[in-house]
Amino acid sequence: MDGAQSFTQRVAAELAPHTPLLACCRRSLVEGLALVTTTPGAIATTRPVAVRAAMQALHAERIAAHVSRVGAARRVQYVLVGVETEVIETRSARVCCRRSRLRGAFLGAGRLVRPDGEPYLEIGCADETGATRLVDDFAVLEVTARTRRRRGRWVVTVRSGLAVGAALSSIGAQAGRLSFEAGRVIREVRSGVNRRLNAETANLRRTVAAGVRQLESIAVLEADMARWQALPPALREAAALRARHPDDDLAQLAERAGCSRPAMAGRLHRLVAAAGEAGDRVRARR
Ligand SMILES: [Zn+2]
Structure with missing residues (x-):
């Protein structure tokens, strides 16, 4: 893994430029971002790439939203201004929208932890309701996810390499999944080599x-x-x-x-x- 760009950032960079083709999905993308926003009543994130994606989706919907930068240098938040939260509360149960919602949520607050070790994916949520809805979305896409409460925050987690790979695919991060799977293969080959070396050492002993x-x-x-x-x-x-x-x-x-x-x-x-x-x-x- 190159140090300059984390795996999370690479996945976000892959997801961000694609504005959903369907109108229903555009709002769901922004809805996903709202579900992970900790500031009540706002749509905000610390990630410029996420807020830009949401703004583009809104512009495609002819909603004239813009981005406002707030906060001090180390805790900058990018807030979407000019959009009513009711407008993006789709609660759509369509599969296309579920994917889109998860994308928005991952863009806003998703993290891939230890892609070179036993990995897991997590999305920090605003509250339990939001976390439950994302778990529900994952479930429909056949990805097993759980809600967890960690240090007062609700987090959605996807564990095991297999499930993380499926989660990446389901939100449309194909390149992310490929490089993730490549990492897994390398890891498995490496552990195979270690096993072989250990066996040879045992023989020698x-x-x-x-x-x-x-x-x-x-x-x-x-x-x-x-x-x-x-x-x-x-x-x-x-x-x-x-x-x-x-x-x-x-x-x-x-x-x-x-x-x-x-x-x-x-x-x-x-x-x-x-x-x-x-x-x-x-x-x-x-
Ligand atoms: Zn849709």
Whole structure:
């Protein structure tokens, strides 16, 4: 993710220029923005891109709204002036309008959190009624969303990567969804690689542990001269090779001995078993 532009900003930038084609949807877009406005009776946002989109939708409806900048430098609000809230309260149940309303809401107060981790999408709402309506809109579009109360504010949340992807599509952020899904794929591939690396590390650890056990067994057998001499020559040869080449893998040892890999594995296995018996005898004598 490039630092200059957050994922949220990119999605907003993708959504903002598209003024809805249908009149019903234009008002619903502004309605969505109103649902996330915390100032009572106003339509306002801290995001210029959102207020511009709403203003364009109103202009297409021949409503002469304009934008007024209010507040101090760090808490600037962009307020839509010249539009009665009743005009944009469509409460439309059409699917096209639901999408549009969610777009307006996301533009005004939506956030995509941690698009590179387990992501979620959230929209801060003005009140419980607004949050419930947005959840309802999402539900009709087959996106599971929930209302939550956080630090006195009502928030609509969409959790899980799958649902966030569906939510982005449903509000028309196709490019956003694509790059979001690409991120998910990269994440999954990366975790697959990690799993593989872990498996390989485990194999390596097992190999090293086996080598150590073999070297210990050889030391035990060599310490007992009679026992060592009683071993079949092939086992003694395998022991000598292992002691001289502690880092060799099975294939390399087998090649040095001029035998097959399974044969070498069998010899090393018998060496360890023989040392075990020798060790048992030593312990039994004590
Ligand atoms: Zn519509």
